[in-house]
C-alpha cells in the first residue's frame with residue numbers, strides 16, 4: 495500500500511471527505527491528467543483543476559510567470575477553454591482515478607458563477623466546487639468580490655441555490671478581517687474554506703526599466719508567503735468550525751504539519767509543483783512517519799493541535 499492510501503491520513507470533517515489531506519492547488523497541476531507520468535493523480539486526496547470561466551479565455555499577455563527571490567509572480571489570467579468543453583475534456587479523463595475532483599469556478603459577474611454551477615450540477619461529475627473570489631489577475635470580478643463580504647454573501651447564496659455539491663470558498667489574503675468574509679460565506683451555505691490565493695506583486699527589470707510581466711502586476715506565491723498564510727489559517731480557525739484547506743508556500747511535509755497544527759484540516763501545494771512535481775507522495779510519507787514518531791493515530795488529532803492549546 496502506498497502512503498497516500500494509509501487509512502490514518504483520511505480527512506473526515508463536515509463535507510470534506512478525502513483519502514488523504516494533500517490537494518493540488520488550482521492552476522498549478524493543470525487538469526491532472528497531463529501530469530500523470532510524473533505525479534500520479536492517486537497520490538492526492540483531491541485535485542483542484544485550473545480555474546474555469548463561462549467562455550474560453552486566452553489569459554494575459556506574456557511573459558506570465560517570473561521567478562523572484564524565494565517564489566514566483568504569475569499573471570496567467572485564468573486561461574482556459576470555458577465551461578462547455580470542461581466536463582467532457584477535462585473532468586471525464588480524470589474520473590478513472592481514485593481521487594476527488596475540485597472544479598475551481600470564476601466569474602466577472604455573480605451570474606457567471608451561477609451559470610457555471612448550473613452546468614456542473616447537470617452532470618454532477620465533480621466532487622467539490624471551489625468558488626474563486628480571489629484571483630488578482632483579472633480586470634473584473636476575482637479579488638474585488640473576495641474583499642467584499644456583501645459580494646461574497648451574494649455569490650455563495652446564489653451558487654448554493656443551484657447545487658448540493660459541497661462548496662469551497664477560496665479566499666484572498668488581501669483583507670483586514672478574514673473572519674468577516676468567512677461569516678458572510680458561512681451564513682449563506684458554504685461548506686469548506688480554502689486559503690490563501692496569491693499576493694499582488696510587481697517585478698521590474700532594472701535594465702529595460704519595464705515590468706517583467708506582460709500584465710505589469712501578478713500574484714506572488716511560494717515559500718516566502720508561508721508564515722503569512724499560517725497566520726490567516728489560524729485566524730480562519732478562530733472564526734469558524736468549518737473544514738479549512740490551508741495553502742501558501744508549502745514545500746515539504748514539515749510545512750504541511752505546520753498548517754495542520756495551526757488549524758487546517760487539509761493542505762494544498764501550488765508553486766512547489768514546479769520544483770518537485772512528486773511532492774504529494776513525499777508529504778503523505780512524511781505525515782505517516784511523523785504520526786508514528788509522535789504517536790498520533792488520526793490526522794484529526796494533529797489538525798488544530800497548537801491552535802487549541804491557546805484557544806480552548
Ligand SMILES: Cc1cc2nc3c(=O)[nH]c(=O)nc-3n(C[C@H](O)[C@H](O)[C@H](O)COP(=O)(O)O)c2cc1C
Nearest residue numbers: 519520521545568626690691715716742743764765
Ligand atoms: C501559475 C499559477 C496559476 C494559478 N491559477 C489559479 C487558479 O486558476 N485558480 C485559483 O483559485 N488559484 C490559482 N492559483 C493560486 C494557487 O492555487 C495558490 O492559492 C497559491 O499559489 C498559493 O499557494 P503556493 O504558495 O503553494 O503556490 C495559481 C497559482 C499559480 C502559481
